[in-house]
Amino acid sequence: MSIKSVIRTDLVSLCDHQPPLFALEPLVPLSDYVEANNLLFANDTNRLVENVPLSAIVGMNKSHVITWDDALRGGLTSMSRALAQMSKNPQHYLSGEVDHGCILIKIGVAYFIECNGNECIPIVKRFLAHFHQQDSSEVFLQNVQVIEHKVDSVFLSQMHSIYELCQARTDLFVDVTHRHDDALPCVSVYSSRSGKPTRLFKRSQLHELIHTLEHNPKHLLKPLWLSRVLARLQTLQRV
Structure with missing residues (x-):
């Protein structure tokens, strides 16, 4: 980096005279970014050391939102x-020390400043x-500590398919809880008529739910115990 021989440190005065284009760009709260983009995260994070523009x-x-200038x-x-x-x-800052x-x-290609007492470093x-x-x-920023959150893209993709299939139906709806454990229930199917849950699906069963919504959605309106009884009766009738 080429640096002028005299380094002015009165940054506020310099901004008053000729503010940079980025000065009024917002520093978006991490929670707002996650909510606006409907993000869900996987259960693990990566700890990295990177050079970050x-x-x-x-x-x-x-x-809350503030701008770089704020x-x-x-x-x-x-x-x-x-x-x-x-x-x-000032050379201490410019050198990256x-x-x-x-x-x-x-998150993806976006970076957010963690408020750990040193949050002013990238601003200055x-x-x-x-x-x-x-x-x-x-x-x-050179050799900076980075905590990378991985988006749970598999779950998000499955939820997108489920919601899209449910939009075409008026007789049922779903309630979703994000789970990392495949063995825990994460989707409840409800009957629109009764407002009561008819099925629970674990994360490991979401492919089955999508398949049923595509090919036999009315099957989901029958309580699981009733579906099992009917399946047993059909088996006995074939014997």
């Missing part, structure tokens, strides 16, 4: 301390680098 950071693990101007409680430290040694103290949460670094870069190359 600052432009890939889209939010924070925080309860964060710089005191939207984070530790910002005044971070700016004071940076003004004493402080980056390892930051923790990011990764992005503004500082913007005002003191002489080229247009991407700025990275």
Whole structure:
């Protein structure tokens, strides 16, 4: 990274004069991002060390929306301390020496700043680098700790199929609970007429549920005990 000989550290004043384009971009709360994208996560996470472009950071693990500019101007409680430290040694930030103290949460290609006391590092670094870069190359957090959450894409795909098949029916509906354990019930099938559950399906049985919805959905309206009795009677009649 090419850096000007004199490093100005009055970042707020610099933003007042000529704010960068990213300054008003929101730092989306992690929970809002998960809800908006209907995400469900697998039961395991990866702990990584990565070089992460600052432009890939889209939010924070925080309860409300702030912009990059809000964060710089005191939207984070530790910002005044971070700016004071940076003004004493801006090269410390530009070189990446402080980056390892930051923790990011990764979902797909999106990164979120974890509020662990060092959440100001990427904020300060992005503004500082913007005002003191002489080229247009991407700025990275170097060797930063990353916690990667894996999306439970299999379960989401199955739920999409189930909901799509149920939309075509008026006689039944489903209630879903996300489970990681294949042996635990996660989908209840209800009769629209009685409002009572007729079947429970474990995660390991979701393929069976999809197949039944596709080929014999009325079968789901019969309680399981009744279905077993009828199946037994049909067997006896064939004997």
